[in-house]
Structures are given as structure tokens and as C-alpha cells.
Amino acid sequence: MLQAYTDILVAPVQALFAAFHGGPVHQAGPLYPDFDRQGRARHWRGTAPVDVCPQPPGEGEPIDRLDGEALWGGCLVNHFGHFLAEFIHRLLPAAQARPDLPILYVTRPGQGDESLPGFIQAAFEHLGVAGRVRVLDRPTRVATLWVAPQAECLGGPPPAADYLARLVERQATLPAMPAGDVLFVSRAGVGEGLVGEAALEDFFAALGARIYRPEQHPLAEQLATYLSHARLVFTEGSALHGLQLLGRIPGELTVLARRPGRFGQAFLAPRVAVLHHVPLAGPAVHGRAPDGRVAGWEGLVYLDTAPLAGLAARLFPALTEDRRAQALAQLQDRLAALAAPATLDYLRAHRGQPLWRDAGATLRDLARTGRLDWPQRLQAGAVLAGRDAAPVLRLTGPLPPLAAPRSAEAAPAGWLALLGQVADGAPDPGLWTLAQALSGRPALDAAEVLRSDVLTGAWLCSLGAGAGEPVRLALPRPEPLQDPTAAAPWMPLIQRLVLLRLAGAGRFSYSLKLRLSAQDWQALRRAPLPAWQRCVLAAFHLLHEGRWPTGSPEGWAQALRVLVDPTATPPATPSDDPLVQLQRRLAAWMQSDRPEVEERLGRWLARRAHPAASSFSGGGAGQGSLASAAGTG
Incomplete structure (x- = not known):
């Protein structure tokens, strides 16, 4: 259901995802009248709005004017997971209800002429709205702005069936791909925070899975590949949000969780026939927020490989138990060798950053992991x-x-x-x-x-x-x-x-x-x-x-x-x-x-x-190394 706002000011991005550092999650877009009472027009996460009203332009600051009508899309953010989880789910209901109107997105001041990241342009093309998007990077007064509620929000309830049906219709435009059995979607090329991403690739390859790094393929090909495989295995991360462009996935999906909980349960369960979560989260080293609390969203996680034995048996039942055990043992050996260099590389990359300034807390975390000598x-x-x-x-x-x-x-x-x-x-x-x-x-x-x-x-x-x-x-x-x-x-x-x-x-x-x-x-x-x-x-x-x-x-x-x-x-x-x-x-x-x-x-x-006495290494009564001699040496 669309809601119209007349003569409304739309602000560029003033703050986005700043809650990690004590700021607002979302401060951008329409300055709604009576902002706190606007309900579903605002930006939601979970079961409540998380945005704050943008600041109006200062005195003398220029304001652009957009006559006519437009649809509200959201914010542009160069982050695959957050963009697909938070800023595309107003598009289909609004664009299909008013196919004649442009769709407004906002970015930070001065970035309006920059080219869109490839995955954002590909997402717009998949949803059939690429030619209708207009990017604002300055305060703009819009004559009439139509706003649809988010059909999905991060951490929120499952999407409605009619929204998934709209997404299923868009799947028909994807290219056909060869059928496959087990596909392991890896983060090894882009991810950090999990010790041994590349070793996981080798483990699944040794068992017979196809290894897939999604960042190396166009978005439409990624989606078509997911639809063509009988069993999908994803390491928890942003790549899973790509599935939110699909309405129905016929295969079985396994999520390798690297944090406690069932990541993506709300948006994945309605889309797939069978959903599994395998907890691989072992001990972790986390940053600390400014208030001292553990920054569970950023850290280094060591794998708990025990659940992989059962996963391998379920995904590859035709393999002998010895072959599965050999692959797991090789993985464990590699992870043991990777623990120290991966930890030091991660700490070098993050030292001095706000979340990693409490060195004492980090060292205590490292000691508790038991993974470093x-x-x-x-x-x-x-x-x-x-x-x-x-x-x-x-x-x-x-x-x-x-x-x-x-x-x-x-x-x-x-x-x-x-x-x-x-x-x-x-x-x-x-x-x-x-x-x-x-x-x-x-x-x-x-x-x-x-x-x-x-x-x-x-x-x-x-x-x-x-x-x-x-x-x-x-x-x-x-x-x-x-x-x-x-x-x-x-x-x-x-x-x-x-x-x-x-x-x-x-x-x-x-x-x-x-x-x-x-x-x-x-x-x-x-x-x-x-x-x-x-x-x-x-x-x-x-x-x-x-x-x-x-x-x-x-x-x-x-x-x-x-x-x-x-x-x-x-x-x-x-x-x-x-x-x-x-x-x-x-x-x-x-x-x-x-x-x-x-x-x-x-x-x-x-x-x-005796002047000729030798050292402890000699033989004879009362001699011998202190490390091995019995009695009193």
C-alpha cells in the first residue's frame, strides 16, 4: 500500500550504519511530517523503526526541486549484504503499482554522479527498474513522493507470500544453467573473520562439491546457479542476502553458522524447501564497542570442525567413511597451521581501529580460545x-x-x-x-x-x-x-x-x-x-x-x-x-x-x-640428566 507525501524534503545520506560507533543506524531520505508517528514509511529493522529524522538544510544552503511524482527507493550503500537486505524491498510493490514514475535513491553529498556499483545496477536490472532510478545527493524538495513499506527488513518477520510471488515472476528472466548436486558458496575470496575459509573450500572440493566464489560471477548468473543445484552450502555472510532476490529456491540449503544463532532464518525459511544450520562457531576474538560491550558483529572466529563430520555424511552419503574422515583430518591439520598467521594478519589489519583499541580484552580473548601457544x-x-x-x-x-x-x-x-x-x-x-x-x-x-x-x-x-x-x-x-x-x-x-x-x-x-x-x-x-x-x-x-x-x-x-x-x-x-x-x-x-x-x-x-668431574650428561652412579633421572638424580 502506497502512501503519498506532498511538498516533502528529501535529504542525502547524513549517517548510515554509524551505530557501531555510537551514531544513528539510518539518517537519510524523507523528512516526514510528525516523523515519530510515520510507522511503516520509516526504515525498519526487526519489529521497530531504527532511523532518525534527517537534519534540514542550513540557512542559505541550496535546495533542488523535483516537480511531479516519484517513488521512494532508499539509500545507496556499497555493501552487498546490507543493500540487498535493507534497500531493495520497497521496489517491486511500488514499481509495479506505478510503472510510470521514477524511483528516488539517495547517496552522500557529492557522490551523485558516481557510477553505481555493479551489483546494485545488476539488482535493479533483475527487478526491472534499472532505467527508472534517479540518484539524489543534495537536499531536494519533491512535489509528490509515494512511499511503500519495506516488504522485508533486516532481522524482521518472514516476507509475505504475495511479495515472494512477485520475486518468483522475476526468476523467469534468469539464464538457464546446467544442473548440479552440491554447491559450496565460499567467502574465501572476500571474507575475513573466519580462520580457514580457503581450507573449507579444499575440504568440500575433496568430497566432490563444486566450489563457487560468487564475486567472480555476474549477479544474474549467481542467482541462476543457485536455482540449478540440488543442495547449496553457504558460509554465513553477505552472499546469503543474494537469495533475497529470489522468491523460491527448489534445493536444500545449509548455512555454516560462524556466530551463535540461526542466521537468516526469517528470510531463508520461506524461500527454500529444506533449511539446515550447522554451527561451526568455535572460540572467537571480538572487538569492543565504545561502551565496552563485546562487538559480536566484528571479530575473528576459529572453526569448530566437529559438526562437519555429520554434514559430510548427509551431503555425500555415497562416499566411504574413511574418505570423509581423511578430508576432515586434512582440514583440521590446515586449520591448526593457519591459526597463528591468520590471527596476526587480522590483528595487523584492525589494530588502531576504534573497535580494537582495548588490547587487554583482545589478549584475554586470545588466551581463552586455546588456539595459540x-x-x-x-x-x-x-x-x-x-x-x-x-x-x-x-x-x-x-x-x-x-x-x-x-x-x-x-x-x-x-x-x-x-x-x-x-x-x-x-x-x-x-x-x-x-x-x-x-x-x-x-x-x-x-x-x-x-x-x-x-x-x-x-x-x-x-x-x-x-x-x-x-x-x-x-x-x-x-x-x-x-x-x-x-x-x-x-x-x-x-x-x-x-x-x-x-x-x-x-x-x-x-x-x-x-x-x-x-x-x-x-x-x-x-x-x-x-x-x-x-x-x-x-x-x-x-x-x-x-x-x-x-x-x-x-x-x-x-x-x-x-x-x-x-x-x-x-x-x-x-x-x-x-x-x-x-x-x-x-x-x-x-x-x-x-x-x-x-x-x-x-x-x-x-x-x-673432584677436579675431573663432568657435567650432568655423564654416566655412572648419581649421574644422568635432571630431565630423565629417577629419584634424586
Whole structure:
């Protein structure tokens, strides 16, 4: 039903889809009288209007005049999905009711002479109105404007049967296409936000589907191709809105959902014979709106491939189960390899944009996905801080002698909290700003780093994420450890040295190996120190004498919480965790009085005290790698 408005002002586009950034969804078109009461003439989404009244021209601003009558079409927007979902559904009812009138569309000021995007011109041609569209880019007063309600609106109720019947009539103008079975409509050529679009193409191709990238074909050919296939598979996205140009689709349609919910249910169900939604949405990393809420409309989604097994069985029942399983396994392998590069590419493309300024939220999302390991999450943190690579800090200069008097530092709660964040996958984004500034310096003094909680954490992070030559530090030989209690004031420094060596694995070493005599070890064992301090001191020297392999930082970060905090409860970590093994062995060395432990320890200490003693890699009683030896080593 058309409604007429006389002597009405029509404004060009003033704002469109600005709600993502706190603005209006739609501010364009007719300045209806008594705007809030106009009902279906306004722009709707779902079950309510979402537009705001355009601003009238300023004083002295020119206003064009259009005499006679015209039909209202909507806004031009160079977005395939939104244009076909929101701005074509007044056309057929209005154009068929008044075939003699032009159809008005508005665009932004100064864009009226630009050529229409190809898909918009093709949509007008398919609907039979291409020669009747007139584009306005300046305020224009129209003598009589006829307005039809939207026959469909984004997120709204299903379209009426008579509107679908009008669209079915237009399908007769489409070219004939060869019949086919399974067609996979891919977003790999244009889409972003789903890790592994191209890998999905290979998966369906391996099963026998035809792969179709719609952007490579004219719109009329796209529509005809959809009508000619028995089963259609679409990844959720704008291409599905192309089906809104059709009134009836004879085949079966499957939507691979990359977000929660049943995308397009309202406009797809009335058009297709059978509709399936397969939820592929795994963990996601989302931007944040200005008000802090999750921007569910923009983000990076990792695939949950489990539902594809059932989908493959339904679409390709003639294939053997082994062949379907092989295709799925190949897809899963590719997705695992793609996770890190795809994530970093996505973050590089979006960093600095309004929805991606909360780097901390992004890093927390990444940690929760479980798809990136620790160094890759650190690399992502560097990317969000504006760097294409994680900074690698270099240390120079000798460390202060351990025998030199030093004042005790405060409890290491600060850097333990930082390491805890790293282990949990959410390092403070400010760390990368600091690391970036520090990396611009020629070098860092070793003692300077080791006296600073934040610098120690930054250097540990750069070790974990960076690459390059191993770092070597010059460390003066300390005085014999005749009185281990004298080391207590230097415990914060020693703790950091243990952390650095554990973190560095094969990339961090000292230029001077420290070896204690049997007398030194006995003194350490019997020193009146808390067990955790004796463990740290023992680890400090063992890590200089031997080669201790370490894995990911999560294990050592947990173990070190126990080493440095005597009140901490040992973590429930698998018994094969190397740091837990180290902690237990050190505790046994330092605390046990059992004869067999004493005997083994005595043999080991005697060998260490002998001038010809070898490293941990030698054989014999009490020898062996710390990583594999049983008992006390």
C-alpha cells in the first residue's frame, strides 16, 4: 500500500550504519511530517523503526526541486549484504503499482554522479527498474513522493507470500544453467573473520562439491546457479542476502553458522524447501564497542570442525567413511597451521581501529580460545602495540658479584603477578609499550634489569617471543658459599637469575660456569634457611653447571610461585612436568635424611668436588640428566 507525501524534503545520506560507533543506524531520505508517528514509511529493522529524522538544510544552503511524482527507493550503500537486505524491498510493490514514475535513491553529498556499483545496477536490472532510478545527493524538495513499506527488513518477520510471488515472476528472466548436486558458496575470496575459509573450500572440493566464489560471477548468473543445484552450502555472510532476490529456491540449503544463532532464518525459511544450520562457531576474538560491550558483529572466529563430520555424511552419503574422515583430518591439520598467521594478519589489519583499541580484552580473548601457544600470544600482544615483531631486549655488562653486600628487596609479588598474567595468556599491554621504548636503546645494563620487576618481566617476555642469537652474560665468580645464610639479602636477585635461565632455555647462558665444592653443597644443605630459599639457591647453581631443558612457560611460572612463596600450595600439575620434578628433587636434596638419599647425594657431591668431574650428561652412579633421572638424580 502506497502512501503519498506532498511538498516533502528529501535529504542525502547524513549517517548510515554509524551505530557501531555510537551514531544513528539510518539518517537519510524523507523528512516526514510528525516523523515519530510515520510507522511503516520509516526504515525498519526487526519489529521497530531504527532511523532518525534527517537534519534540514542550513540557512542559505541550496535546495533542488523535483516537480511531479516519484517513488521512494532508499539509500545507496556499497555493501552487498546490507543493500540487498535493507534497500531493495520497497521496489517491486511500488514499481509495479506505478510503472510510470521514477524511483528516488539517495547517496552522500557529492557522490551523485558516481557510477553505481555493479551489483546494485545488476539488482535493479533483475527487478526491472534499472532505467527508472534517479540518484539524489543534495537536499531536494519533491512535489509528490509515494512511499511503500519495506516488504522485508533486516532481522524482521518472514516476507509475505504475495511479495515472494512477485520475486518468483522475476526468476523467469534468469539464464538457464546446467544442473548440479552440491554447491559450496565460499567467502574465501572476500571474507575475513573466519580462520580457514580457503581450507573449507579444499575440504568440500575433496568430497566432490563444486566450489563457487560468487564475486567472480555476474549477479544474474549467481542467482541462476543457485536455482540449478540440488543442495547449496553457504558460509554465513553477505552472499546469503543474494537469495533475497529470489522468491523460491527448489534445493536444500545449509548455512555454516560462524556466530551463535540461526542466521537468516526469517528470510531463508520461506524461500527454500529444506533449511539446515550447522554451527561451526568455535572460540572467537571480538572487538569492543565504545561502551565496552563485546562487538559480536566484528571479530575473528576459529572453526569448530566437529559438526562437519555429520554434514559430510548427509551431503555425500555415497562416499566411504574413511574418505570423509581423511578430508576432515586434512582440514583440521590446515586449520591448526593457519591459526597463528591468520590471527596476526587480522590483528595487523584492525589494530588502531576504534573497535580494537582495548588490547587487554583482545589478549584475554586470545588466551581463552586455546588456539595459540604462549609465544604466539606474545607476538599478538606486540602486534596490538603497533609492532610487527615482538621486541627482543639485549643485556650487556657484568652482573654484580653475589658476595657484594646488597639490601634486600621487597617481596617479588609484582613480577610474580606479571608472570602469572603471561602464563594465563593475558600480559599487560603496557608491557609492550615499555619494551618498545627499551628496544630503542643500544643495550640494557644487566644489573639495571635485574633490579626492576617490570624490566625483568619485559625481558622474559621478549625472550619467549623473540628470535636471534643466544644471550650470554658475564657473571663474576662468587666467594665460596661457606655461609649460605649470607645469601638471603640477595635472594631477589638470585630468583631473577633462576627465572632468566629457565625462561631462556637454549638462548640464555652465562659466560662463566659456577661450580660449588662438596663442602659448599653440604653447607647449603644444612643452612638454617627456609626450604624454598635453599631450593632457589640450589637451582641457581645447578642451572649453571648443567643444561636444564624447559618447555612452555606455564609450567615454570606455576612452579616458581611455590619456589618463591613458602605459603603457596604446590600446584596440581602432572607429575611429568619438568619444573615440578625439579622442585621435588631439590626438596629431597635439601630436606631428606633417608640413608639411600644421603648415599646417592654423597656420591654425587663427591663427584662434583673432584677436579675431573663432568657435567650432568655423564654416566655412572648419581649421574644422568635432571630431565630423565629417577629419584634424586
